[in-house]
Amino acid sequence: MSTAPSTGDQPPNADDLPRAKRSLGQNFLVDPNTIRAIIGALRASPGDRVFEIGPGRGALTEEMLGQGLEVSVLEKDRVLARYLADRHPQLRVIVGDAMQFAWEGIRGDWRVIGNLPYNVASPIIWDLVARTPAARRMVFTVQKEVAQRLCAAPGSRAYGALSVWVQTFAGVHYERTLGGNVFRPRPKVDSAVVSLDPAGRSLSQAQQEALGQVLRVCFQKRRKQLGSILKSVWSPELEAWLEAQGLDRRVRPEALSPEAFLELARLVGGKI
Numbered sequence: 029m030s031t032a033p034s035t036g037d038q039p040p041n042a043d044d045l046p047r048a049k050r051s052l053g054q055n056f057l058v059d060p061n062t063i064r065a066i067i068g069a070l071r072a073s074p075g076d077r078v079f080e081i082g083p084g085r086g087a088l089t090e091e092m093l094g095q096g097l098e099v100s101v102l103e104k105d106r107v108l109a110r111y112l113a114d115r116h117p118q119l120r121v122i123v124g125d126a127m128q129f130a131w132e133g134i135r136g137d138w139r140v141i142g143n144l145p146y147n148v149a150s151p152i153i154w155d156l157v158a159r160t161p162a163a164r165r166m167v168f169t170v171q172k173e174v175a176q177r178l179c180a181a182p183g184s185r186a187y188g189a190l191s192v193w194v195q196t197f198a199g200v201h202y203e204r205t206l207g208g209n210v211f212r213p214r215p216k217v218d219s220a221v222v223s224l225d226p227a228g229r230s231l232s233q234a235q236q237e238a239l240g241q242v243l244r245v246c247f248q249k250r251r252k253q254l255g256s257i258l259k260s261v262w263s264p265e266l267e268a269w270l271e272a273q274g275l276d277r278r279v280r281p282e283a284l285s286p287e288a289f290l291e292l293a294r295l296v297g298g299k300i
């Protein structure tokens with residue numbers, strides 16, 4: 029760990045940099061053009077507040093500070109958190125786990141950014157979008173397959189519970205694919221950048237549980253027909269609602285839009 033006094037404007041000596049820990053998904057961005065492009069996707073202006081998840085050695089953090097953004101970071105690795113706090117006294121550094129963070133505090137004017145640890149990216153985004161309805165734009169670097177699932181449209185192979193859940197709360201846009209050469213160490217999988225624009229939708233805890241339950245049940249059996257999946261809770265109301273959509277009980281879950289799932293959760297959630 030570097031114990032040098034703050035030298036935010038000096039490039040760190042390679043020997044001072046904390047080693048990458050595989051267990052924490054540490055693949056650090058090293059390509060300046062990619063770093064600028066990811067931050068550009070945030071569409072932030074000087075003075076805007078940005079919350080970064082997993083700042084690592086500060087590749088995105090330092091560029092954002094250089095652009096005059098007001099940055100707070102949440103890092104699980106104490107060594108890296110200390111390294112960043114030492115180098116950047118103006119940075120608000122929180123040592124903590126994004127899987128257990130009180131996201132409700134990120135309200136209003138916050139943008140969110142993160143080159144997320146790949147093994148926990150989906151649950152972090154799942155939680156974050158539901159609990160920060162008023163936040164501004166979010167930009168995440170994730171495994172390419174996860175990015176495809178986040179953006180997937182009904183009927184496509186990648187469309188599933190994660191797509192429906194996240195698109196219930198935000199508009200999702202696939203920004204770009206990243207080759208392994210922009211990271212050190214180089215990850216084994218391809219990566220992609222996605223942006224999310226929260227729609228301002230707030231669901232109660234009960235509504236969230238109902239939607240989560242319906243998604244779990246439906247996408248466990250995505251090739252089955254809805255009438256068979258929901259046999260035990262089928263009702264005339266459900267039948268009438270499907271008919272009004274121009275659908276019937278033979279429809280498969282993967283054909284339903286996020287809005288349709290929300291209505292389905294209202295009709296059957298809590299009963300299955």
Ligand SMILES: C[S@@+](CC[C@H](N)C(=O)[O-])C[C@H]1O[C@@H](n2cnc3c(N)ncnc32)[C@H](O)[C@@H]1O
Pocket residue numbers: 052053054055056057058081082083084085086087088102103104105108124125126127142143144145146148
């Ligand atoms: C893929 S690296 C990205 C580092 C840096 N942002 C970059 O782009 O070079 C992921 C970062 O998230 C941190 N991390 C891993 N699990 C975390 C968790 N549960 N909560 C917060 N940070 C975590 C890792 O220590 C690491 O710094």
